Amino acid sequence: MPRPKVLSTHPLFPAARTILDAPCDMDYWKNPERIPRAELLARAAGRDAMVCLLTEKVDDELLAAAPTLRMVANVAVGYDNIDVAACTRRGVAASNTPGVLDETTADFAWALLMAVARRIGEGEQLIRSGQWKGWDLDQLCGGDVSGKTLGVVGFGRIGRAVARRAIGFKMRVLYSDAVRAPREVEEELHAEFIDRDALFAVADFISLHVPLLPDTHHLISTATLSKMKATAYIINTSRGPVVDEAALVAALEAKKIAGAALDVYEREPQVHPGLIARKDVVLAPHIASASLETRTKMACMAAENVVALFDGRRPPNILNPDVLAAKS
Ligand code: GLV
Secondary structure, three states, X not given: OOOOEEEXXXXXXXHHHHHHHOOOEEEEOOOOOOOOHHHHHHHXXXXXXXXXXXXXXXXXXXXXXXXXXXXXXXXXXXXXXXXXXXXXXXXXXXXOOOOOOHHHHHHHHHHHHHHHHHXXXXXXXXXXXXXXXXXXXXXXXOOOOOOOEEEEEOOOHHHHHHHHHHHHHOOEEEXXXXXXXXXXXXXXXXXXXXXXXXXXXXXXXXXXXXXXXXXXXXXXXXXXXXXXXXXXXEEEOOOHHHEOHHHHHHHHHOOOOOEEEEOOOOEOOEOOHHHHOOOOEEEOOOOOOOOHHHHHHHHHHHHHHHHHHHOOOOOOOEOOOHHHHHHO
């Protein structure tokens, strides 16, 4: 078979390029601006595979523009940017990057949790603005973390990694998920399964780790926010649309909750102006998995999925294996 023609919407990291360059005929989008949609449609045409980021929408329109595509490898674990059903209908394999980013993302969820509870952003701002007048007894008093109750919403790999870190903080850990975890996991992580509404009512910190699906869209809403304690914080490292940002701003304004720490937004890169204006909100630019080691592993994983398909092997992280069954 001739070398597969592959479009990568990012130059990736050298380690990932090493995996792709030998077996594939590569076209890397190297412009630091994200690839414009029209350019993406034009460049995908005639390609056998595409390595893409979560900022690219892979939908019927793109698949129709690129009828020779056999694989789309997402450099992300979340794949709400990909219409997997449309890929399957057209016989296009889709893959993601599970597992390699769990610890890095959990570390970051904790960094956000600590930052919002202990007002690190506000403290940094105080110093950088030249306004700090020195130590004061009641300066920037936040909320304690140790000994409090952590509520983990979505108890997959990342949610569990977040829960594991709470043991060192002597926290009570509650979790909600569509499926209860095995007893050994609950025991190891000292985690209690609880109904989601009850979790909202008792947790001091609520950390979100659900995929974006129709039933997790606006999971944090006026209704759920009204169940929370006035001293509680929300931490979101999952997907922006899991939180209704307007409802969150209104709840913060009305002091219905104590604060929020966010890495993801409903309309990235736009951030609700009400969030930007608030001191009780910590904002990060979607970097929870952004350690150099982890982002390199993610890019390599996507590259390996592409290479596997054209080697006649099952891509290790294929999301729609039916596509392979249909071909064999
Ligand atoms: C990042 O947000 C990812 O889904 O990997």
